[in-house]
């Protein structure tokens with residue numbers, strides 16, 4: 001097979017865009033915005049897409065979503081590749097240790113004020129897709145199909161009183177015309193720089209947010225017998241969660257985490273309610289209904305044992321990110337060409353989530369991990385920190401970091417995957 005000359009052109013244009021991608025990334029990192037508040041980010045993206053002269057730049061989709069439509073002018077099969085980046089940041093302090101670390105505080109966000117940072121690396125995702133837009137617009141006359149550049153807000157979950165995210169973009173009709181024939185996304189991750197990890201099956205698990213409101217009866221702290229203290233009931237719920245795992249097959253990973261406790265008591269007041277906010281993750285989606293039922297039963301009955309009541313609500317369900325065998329097989333030659341064969345490796349599943357699953361499961365396509373940290377790959381296939389490096393730091397940690405020089409690999413991944421799909425070489429076997 002002779003090499004397709006467009007591939008070399010994609011690489012050349014990516015190298016040309018690399019410095020600009022790093023500048024965008026640093027700008028976004030300094031100016032992070034929480035879920036459903038991505039105004040400045042959306043403006044930057046839309047301005048860039050307009051400058052490229054795309055056929056359409058749709059803005060304000062499901063909040064601050066932006067979709068650029070790039071119609072290639074080469075004759076071809078009419079396929080449509082949707083490339084997706086998430087744009088929102090997290091309520092996490094920025095301790096990444098660079099001179100472009102964020103000092104932003106969002107004072108008005110529900111539940112805030114919060115320090116805001118790109119501790120999940122969505123600044124990289126946004127900048128890489130902006131770069132890919134430049135690259136693909138540069139070969140428009142050789143694109144035999146359409147590229148949708150999808151900049152999605154609220155991946156981390158909007159405030160619970162709001163809607164947002166990938167499903168909200170679907171519901172808003174963002175993918176109705178043209179309908180994608182594949183969706184592609186990636187996530188920066190604590191994996192060796194420039195490595196691409198893939199997994200057949202669930203890359204990420206199924207997720208749901210849980211809110212448990214335990215209600216007692218408020219009373220003076222000196223006379224607990226005259227009221228109902230919700231706190232011991234909460235303690236029983238937290239302890240009981242540790243037993244839920246044993247009610248699901250030990251071969252199916254499950255986590256139930258309560259990450260935030262909200263109460264209205266005071267040192268001398270037994271408050272009326274305690275609210276627990278958490279997340280349930282299941283590697284196997286089929287386990288989710290049983291885990292939800294058991295957690296509900298645990299909370300309601302634990303509360304009853306102390307004379308209190310519990311209300312359990314499940315919000316913002318996200319299906320698992322599932323890569324099918326045929327799509328992975330179709331994409332492997334592209335991934336290997338971009339990253340180098342030895343840097344494309346199979347990874348394990350994680351219980352993270354990504355609502356890109358709403359697109360990949362609807363339209364087909366795939367999702368990969370892009371390594372951005374100072375590490376090598378150990379013999380067991382797990383990353384090992386590089387000596388003298390910045391270590392391995394997971395997403396959502398205030399010290400999470402991503403290597404700038406790796407971003408060009410992400411730009412090339414987007415560009416090559418889209419082009420190969422439109423050209424008909426990245427298609428799952430029937």
Ligand SMILES: [Zn+2]
Pocket residue numbers: 120156395396
């Ligand atoms: Zn995240």
Ligand SMILES: [Zn+2]
Pocket residue numbers: 086120121122155187395
């Ligand atoms: Zn993320």
